[in-house]
Structure formats: C-alpha cells, structure tokens
Amino acid sequence: MAIDRRTFIKGAVATSVGAMLPINWVFAQNRPSGMTPLDVSSLTWSSAADLPDYFKILNTNPVNAYPPEFMLDPINTPADVAFIRWNGQLPDFANINPKTWTFTVDGESCETPKTYTIDELKSKFKTHTLKLTIECGGNSRSEFFPNAKGNQWSNSAVFCSEWTGVLVRDVLNDCGVKADAVYTGHHGADLHLSGKGEAISRGVPIAAALNDDALIAWSMNGADIPYMHGYPLRIVFGGRPGSVSHKAATGISIRNKIHDGSKMESPAYSVPTYPVAPGEKVDNKDFKIIEEMIVKSIITHPQTGTEAKLGKPLEVRGHAWAGLQDVAEMHVSFDYGATWKKANLSKPANRTAWQQWDIELDLPQTGYYEIWARATDAQGVTQPVIQPQWNPKGYMFNGCHRIAVRVV
Ligand SMILES: Nc1nc2c(c(=O)[nH]1)N[C@H]1C(S)=C(S)[C@@H](COP(=O)(O)O)O[C@H]1N2
Ligand SMILES: [Mo]
Numbered sequence: 001m002a003i004d005r006r007t008f009i010k011g012a013v014a015t016s017v018g019a020m021l022p023i024n025w026v027f028a029q030n031r032p033s034g035m036t037p038l039d040v041s042s043l044t045w046s047s048a049a050d051l052p053d054y055f056k057i058l059n060t061n062p063v064n065a066y067p068p069e070f071m072l073d074p075i076n077t078p079a080d081v082a083f084i085r086w087n088g089q090l091p092d093f094a095n096i097n098p099k100t101w102t103f104t105v106d107g108e109s110c111e112t113p114k115t116y117t118i119d120e121l122k123s124k125f126k127t128h129t130l131k132l133t134i135e136c137g138g139n140s141r142s143e144f145f146p147n148a149k150g151n152q153w154s155n156s157a158v159f160c161s162e163w164t165g166v167l168v169r170d171v172l173n174d175c176g177v178k179a180d181a182v183y184t185g186h187h188g189a190d191l192h193l194s195g196k197g198e199a200i201s202r203g204v205p206i207a208a209a210l211n212d213d214a215l216i217a218w219s220m221n222g223a224d225i226p227y228m229h230g231y232p233l234r235i236v237f238g239g240r241p242g243s244v245s246h247k248a249a250t251g252i253s254i255r256n257k258i259h260d261g262s263k264m265e266s267p268a269y270s271v272p273t274y275p276v277a278p279g280e281k282v283d284n285k286d287f288k289i290i291e292e293m294i295v296k297s298i299i300t301h302p303q304t305g306t307e308a309k310l311g312k313p314l315e316v317r318g319h320a321w322a323g324l325q326d327v328a329e330m331h332v333s334f335d336y337g338a339t340w341k342k343a344n345l346s347k348p349a350n351r352t353a354w355q356q357w358d359i360e361l362d363l364p365q366t367g368y369y370e371i372w373a374r375a376t377d378a379q380g381v382t383q384p385v386i387q388p389q390w391n392p393k394g395y396m397f398n399g400c401h402r403i404a405v406r407v408v
Contacts, residue, residue: 042080042226046093052080058151062086062193063228066156069401072319073300075356076131077159079220084228085136085157087263088199091189091227091248098224098232103171103216107185107253109206111176115251118218118233124174125166130213131353132238133160133321134245135293137269140397144387146279148394155298155401160319160354163236165217168252169210177254181206185259186235186246192262201261202243202269205291206254213238213351216249238352239324241290241395243269258289271391278390292323295383296398297330297357297375304403310366314405317358320345322377329376330357334369337385337400343373363407372400 045051048060054071058064066083074081098118106113116124138150139157151157168184184203192199208214215236218225225231230247237244243263253259263269270287297320308314320327326348331340343359363369376382387399 042078042228043224043231045226045228047090051084055084056154058153062088062199063090064151066154068303069154069156069298070300070303072156072159072298073317075160075319076221077161079161079223079226079229082134082159082161082229083136083153083157085151085242086190086199086247087243088190088192089195093227093231096189096227096232096248098218101232101250103233103249104187104251105171105175105254106251108256109178109181110172110254111178114175116171121166121171121216121233122218125170127164128167128215129162129164130215130236130238131160131162131349132213132215132236132245133158133293133352133354134236134238134242135296135321137241137243137290137293137395138393139296140399141394143397143399144278144390144394146390148390148392150394157242158296158298158321158354160321162221163215163217163234164219164222165215165233165236167212168214168216168235169212171216172209172252172254175254177206177210178256180256181254182257183255183259184209185253185255185261186244186249187251187253187261188246189248189250198262200243200246200263201259202241202246202264203252203255203259203261204237204240204244208237208240208291209252239321240292241269264289267393269395270393271389271395275389276391278387280390280392282392290395293321294396294398295322295325295327295375295377295381296320297327297373297383298401299371299373299403302403302405304405306403306405308363308405308407310363310407313360313362315358315360316343316371316373317356318373318401319354320357320373320375321352321354322375322381324352325378326351327355327375328378328380331374331376332359332361333372333374334361334363334405336370337372340374363405366407369405369407370402371405372402374400
C-alpha cells in the first residue's frame with residue numbers, strides 16, 4: 001500500500017514532519033533500530049510496537065491503545081490519533097490485497113446472496129462521505145467506581161473522522177432484504193485470540209442498517225484506511241457502540257433473529273435491564289444489548305494541568321455527541337457545578353458527527369480550578385456530574401469530563 005504523504009502531514013499532530021525522509025517505510029518494524037520514525041504513517045502501523053509514544057497501550061495482544069484527550073482537538077480526528085481497539089488477533093495485514101478483497105451479503109433474510117469486490121462496490125453504488133462518531137461502549141470505563149473489569153479506557157476511546165464509501169442500505173437492498181429480517185451480523189478477517197472463530201461479530205437492528213447514514217467505507221479522511229482502523233474496508237455506524245463498526249470487513253449477514261455472533265451474548269456490550277447498585281452482581285439473563293451511545297462531551301483544550309494567566313480569558317473547547325441525536329446545549333463550570341455558563345455550540349456536519357463547542361472563561365483570581373463540561377441532548381437529557389448508572393461491564397460512562405487549570 002502506498003503511503004500518502006499528504007495525509008500523513010495533514011494528520012501529524014505530535015510527530016515532527018519538518019524533516020522529510022526520502023524513504024517510504026513499508027512496514028514500520030523494518031526501520032533501522034534506534035531511529036525515531038518521522039515518516040512512518042499510521043497507514044502501516046501493524047502492531048502495538050509501531051505506535052508512537054503518545055499512545056497509552058493497554059494491551060499488546062489484542063492491541064488496545066488510546067491517545068491523550070487533548071490530541072482529539074481537531075474537528076476531524078486524524079488517523080494517527082484515533083484510539084485503537086482489537087478484540088482478538090490482528091488481521092494478516094501484510095497479505096491483504098484490496099484488488100481481491102471481497103464483501104459478501106448473505107443470511108436467512110437475504111433474497112439473493114452476492115459477493116462484491118471493492119472495485120465493484122465503487123462502480124455499482126453511489127459514493128457517500130460522512131463524518132461519523134465511533135465511541136467504544138467502554139469509553140471512560142476507568143472512571144467507574146467501583147472499578148469495572150475490562151480495558152481501562154480514559155475519555156479518549158472516541159473519535160470522529162470522515163469516511164467515504166457506499167451506504168450499507170444500498171448494498172443490502174441490492175441483495176434483497178426479506179420482510180422477516182431482524183438484525184445484521186457483521187463479519188471480518190480477524191480471528192479470536194485462540195485462533196478459532198471470529199474475534200467479534202456484532203450487528204444492528206435491521207432498521208438501523210437500512211438508514212441513510214451507515215457506510216461500507218474504503219477511505220478514512222480521504223486516504224486508504226490505516227491497517228489499525230480497518231483496511232481495506234470498514235463497516236461504519238455513527239452513534240452506536242464502536243463494536244458494530246467492523247474493521248477489515250468481509251460481509252454482512254441479514255439475520256431473521258438477533259445476531260448470535262461472537263460478543264453478542266450477554267453480558268458483552270450489554271447493560272442490566274434494571275437499575276443496580278454499584279458493584280452489584282447481575283444475572284446474565286438480566287442484560288440488554290446497547291444499541292445507541294448517549295450524550296457526552298470531551299474537553300480537548302486546554303490540556304489538563306495548564307497554567308493560565310490571570311486577567312487573560314481562557315479559551316476552553318472540545319466536542320460533544322449524543323448517540324443518534326444532536327447535542328442541543330453545552331455548559332461549562334469552573335466552580336464544581338455550582339454555576340454553569342453556556343458555551344457556543346456548532347451544528348453537526350451530518351447526523352452522528354460530533355459537534356464543536358467553545359467558551360472563554362474569566363477565572364476571577366489566582367489559584368486552582370477544575371473545569372467541567374456538560375452536554376445536553378435534543379431530548380433535554382444531560383450528562384451526570386458524578387457517575388452515571390453503574391453497570392457490571394463498565395459501559396457508557398458519561399459523567400462530565402473534568403480538567404485542572406492553575407491561574408497564576
Ligand atoms: N474486525 C474488527 N472490527 C472491530 C473490532 C475488532 O476487534 N475487530 N473492535 C470493535 C470495537 S470494540 C471498537 S470500539 C472499534 C474501535 O475502532 P478503532 O480501532 O478504529 O478505534 O472497532 C470495532 N471493530
Ligand atoms: Mo469497543
């Protein structure tokens with residue numbers, strides 16, 4: 001795969017691109033040892049060892065890593081900043097050939113199963129470009145008390161990039177969706193850590209797949225999708241748990257029942273059907289699948305720990321999103337929630353794209369402050385300031401993001 005330098009430069013945040021190396025690295029692990037990679041594009045990162053230092057690596061096998069929250073500042077998340085989440089083995093990146101890669105639609109509720117090459121998808125269907133927010137169901141899990149088991153994500157297991165591809169709907173309709181269709185089942189090329197079966201195979205209610213904003217995408221931010229984010233083809237659903245946005249996707253089954261693939265079974269990506277006390281045990285039969293994410297926001301500027309100058313307004317900004325809804329209002333507090341100030345808020349570029357907010361704060365005297373951010377969705381539902389409903393697997397934490405600032 002050719003490295004697109006323009007994308008790299010556009011996407012570079014922490015890496016210095018002042019020096020242009022004359023070499024296109026094919027695989028980052030082949031670079032001379034001891035050499036800091038200035039020109040290793042995120043396109044070809046193929047193991048945890050290739051990730052730049054700014055990633056916090058939770059696991060190397062499977063690979064799970066996230067960037068610091070402030071690096072999510074750009075409206076369009078660059079490919080070299082987005083968090084990385086795999087459930088099992090990595091696909092065999094080195095042997096992926098986009099010319100021969102195929103995508104198959106089948107299943108009990110599919111009229112005519114069909115297999116497409118990427119070129120066929122491109123030529124047969126209308127191309128769409130959308131900004132879609134992908135958030136791991138377990139984003140911010142580390143904030144739950146008591147602690148919930150699982151990857152201890154900070155608040156940055158979320159990103160919003162621009163995806164180009166064809167509508168899931170157009171492809172499913174080309175194959176015919178029977179009236180008894182209930183759910184989709186998403187398939188990909190990566191195996192369970194044991195080497196047996198799919199690492200993950202989740203899906204969405206059929207109505208969601210027939211909506212006009214879910215993609216089968218071959219491009220992220222105008223370039224090939226990086227290996228870590230699903231090269232060469234990715235199913236992308238905004239506003240839903242990231243687990244349904246299948247990377248290195250090989251197909252969709254149109255199911256006549258709720259899909260029963262890997263990680264569909266309770267309690268994976270599920271929450272209790274009734275309110276539970278923090279730390280309480282819940283029977284597996286008492287869980288329901290998370291279909292949508294909920295209202296939330298992140299502060300991406302300034303960086304926590306910043307020193308601000310007294311008398312100079314402090315610009316605070318970030319993003320907000322609300323599952324399948326729009327965010328209606330954004331508020332910020334610097335007095336532990338005693339008073340809230342309304343921030344400016346942009347409209348979403350399209351449904352399920354995150355929205356930008358900003359505010360100038362006049363912090364009244366020198367000293368230590370916490371800045372809290374709180375989004376409210378179109379239904380008037382807002383973020384809890386402490387923690388939301390605790391659940392055994394630590395999903396959907398949407399308490400307010402907080403940063404610390406010292407005024408000097
Ligand atoms: N093929 C495949 N797709 C996958 C996964 C995976 O393990 N394998 N993980 C899912 C989960 S749980 C999340 S949160 C998102 C993460 O997307 P990212 O790595 O691009 O941030 O990918 C989803 N798609
Ligand atoms: Mo996830």
